[in-house]
Every structure is written in C-alpha cells, then in structure tokens.
Amino acid sequence: MINSISYYVKEALVSFKRNGVMSIAAISTVAISLFFIGFFVILAMIFNTKFGHLETEANVSVYLKETVTTDQTTGLQKTILSMKEVESAKYISKGEALKRFKTRMKDSPGLLDALSGNPLPASFEVKFKEEFRTPDSVDKLRDRLKNKEEVDEIIGQEVVKRLFAIASVARWIFVTVIGLLCFAAITLIVNAIRLAIYARRKEIEIMRLVGASNWFIRWPFIIEGMTSGLIGAFTATLLLLIANSQLFQRVENIVPFLSFSVNQTNFVYIVLSLFIVGMLIGAIGSGLALRKFLRI
C-alpha cells in the first residue's frame, strides 16, 4: 500500500518534469482562473457589505408638499400602512429633517451658513417587510400614491435598482469569463496528461500485459492532474494576497470612508474554496484525458 502510494507520487513527479512546458501552461491557466474567481468573490463581498444594506433596509422616502395639512399627513400614513408590503412608515418632520441634515454635513460648516430658513420638506420613511424588499414594491407604492396631491416626490430605490442591474450584468460577464477560463484550464490539463500518457505508453502497455490493475495505471495521472490544480490554487492564493495588500488596502488608505478589505475568516474561506475548485479542475481534466487516451 505504502509502496504503491510512493510509486504513484514518484511517477507523477517524473512525468511532471518530463512535460514541463505543458504542465506550466496548465498550472498558469488554473492559477489565473482561480485568481479571477477569488478576486471577483472579494469584490462581490465588498459590494455586498457596502451596498447590501441599501437593498435590505431599502427605505423609500415619500416627500410631502409644503402645503400639506396634519389631517392629510395622518391619512397618507394610513394609506401607506394599509399596503401589505409595508412594515412601517415613519414621519420625518421638517425640523427633524434639518437636524439630520446638519449632523450629516457637520464637516462642511460653510454649507450650513448658506442655508436660510428650512428648505427641507417633511417626509415619510417607508420600510418594506423583509420579503417585499424589491423594486416591485416601490413601483406598487408609487402606483398607490400617484393620485395623492399632497405627495411631492417618491425617492428611493432608483439608485439601488440601477446598482443591482449593473451588478447582475457584471455577475453574468464574470460567470462567463470564469467558465471559459475553467474550460481552458481543464483542456490544458487534459493535454498535459495526454502527453504524460504518451510518454509512458510503452510502460503502460507492459503494465497491462502483466496484469497491473486499471487503477494502478490511472493513479499517477490523476495525482499529476490534481497536483497541477493544487499548485494553481496555491499560486492564485499568493496573487490574491498581493492584490489584497497592494490594491484593496491601498484604496482603503486613500479613501478612508470606503473600508475596502475583507475580513480574515472570509479570506480563509475563499482560499479553501479555491483549493477545492483547483483540485476538482485537476481531477476532471485528468479523468477526461484518461477516458479519452487510456482505454482501460
């Protein structure tokens, strides 16, 4: 048993050295695909922590006209609350709005001095129930309030909506690119294993002749493929570490309010999954090559 395992590993390594260029091509492609996967996953995580709350908290503001009366206000609140999608509708008076604005702008006092009186309108801050936090609900709310003359404007989800539209397009492009890269990686591994099989065809012929079991013949090639995948994953991890320290953290230093880093636990998870994906790519590649070029 131990003998066999050391034999498989030895054969895999020898073959690795023999087909250097092909192996390096395969490993680099695995590394690049995995790096992109990791990079985009990190970007997606940052995106989610930065903008995710916009979706989950999704407050829509219903701005009221200056001329609105208290009766109209309570009536309007009832109407909004009667929708099954709505969880709460908080009234923000003109005074409240000004107070909030002041806290938000306290770093630019000049701007506040230019303000005369209170130009800010009163509003309702509408919060949807969890299962209804979608652009659809905003459209429904808009529909319901469209004939109310006391409503001035409904502002909310537009930005978020656009952001998520962009994100979903980006996600598709990303999935396609990663898919193509993985395909290329698998193809290159198939080729590397094919060369390895070719280089050892005489040995394999004799092995079959004297009755070596099929798995005994296959293992070295599977180990070779998976090793390519693992080295690829390792390289991708190094690249990601560099990207993390050189890019994300540097951006964070320049633009401090955008905290642009991933926490360590998540990073470990990403790396672990890269290793698993790398090994899978290697296993699939060698499996395909064995099926195609080693009919046993």
Place this chain on the structure above:
Amino acid sequence: MIKMRGVSKIYPGNHIALDEINVDIEKGEFVFLVGPSGTGKSTFVKLILKEIEPTKGKIYVAGRELSGLGRSKVPYLRRNIGCVFQDFKLLPNKTSFENVAFALEVIGKPRYIIRSQVSEVLKLVGLAKKQDRYPHELSGGEQQRVSIARAFVNHPPLLLADEPTGNIDPATSMGLMKLFNRINRLGTTVVVATHDKEMVDSMRKRVIALETGRIVRDQARGVYGH
C-alpha cells in the same frame, strides 16, 4: 486450458482474421500455432488475452468464459497468462533485473518476494550474471530471455508467445525453444505462434496450422507443413 467454440473475428472492412475456430488445448500441453503471416495467429493470441473481443463464438480460458469477464477483471486474467512477443517489449531504462521485477511490482508483490523470485527466474533463463545489464547491452536472444523471464516470473499456468523468434537467428532460436520446453515441463501450458519451420519441425510438438483464418490441420507431434 483454452477452449474456443465457433470463434470468428472480423475486423472493420470485412477483413476476416479468424473463421469459425473450434479448438481445445489441455492443461500442460505445448502447442505450435503455425501458418503464414496474416492468417490470424496474432488475433488468436489477442483474443485469449482479451485485448480484443471475438465477433462471434465463445472463448474459455481456465474454464472461464471471457465475454462474461468485466473490464476491471481483465488484469487478473492476464496475471495468469505470461506473454512473449517478437519485439521483446522491454523498458530501455531498466536493467534485466528491473524489467523482470517491474512485472511483479505493478501487481503489488512485496519487495522480498520480488527479489527472490526474480533472481530465481533469471537463473532459469540463464541470465543470472547479466541481471544488471540494460537491454541495449544484451543480444537479441538475451533480450528475449529477459522477456521470457518476465512472462514466467509469476509462474503463470499459461504462457503465450507470438513470433518469439521472429528477430532472432536460428541457432539462438533453438536455445529459446529449449527454454520454452523447460517451462512447459514445469507444468505451464505453452502456446507458441510462429512461422519458423525449422524450429517447429525439430520440436515435434502438437501443431495447429491456420490458413486464411481456418484450422487446416491439427496434429499431435506434428511438423510445420508438407
């Protein structure tokens, strides 16, 4: 040991290699399979090794019907069949000893058994002193002895040889035949496919003659031809 019933092999392009072969080879026999090149001798050998499947008919090796043998079981069939070929099929980067040992290594034999069995079989074929030579340092006859040693090292009940003397001069060939005979006397069934007339005539063993895929003669203590 080998039984064929109505075995035909037709290669793509309607090339008939074997046509309705019925044959029985008993345990312990020494059989020559003769006939001009292209009469199906190699096909016969390949069928027994289950390297190829017959188009028709049933083949039994040691009582086992081959078509019912799954792909993963084929290696275990081959462990019971030693094989010798015209081109020796030795690994150039391994010594005689290593070439023979390789056959045992890949079927997972422990090292101490390999060491004693390989030495013993190299002695049997008369190459004990050349066990550390590489194939290119040996003559053709010696290389074939190494390959015979490899085929026999596991003491298989059946030994197949396909044109074993095809690349070897007549004097050396006789030596190899004596070796096959010795192996046969140790209890192994030996089947030699050949078109080496002189050798067949001098051995006076059972001769099965093939011609265009059919058995035209099956003779105990026979000769190559008329």
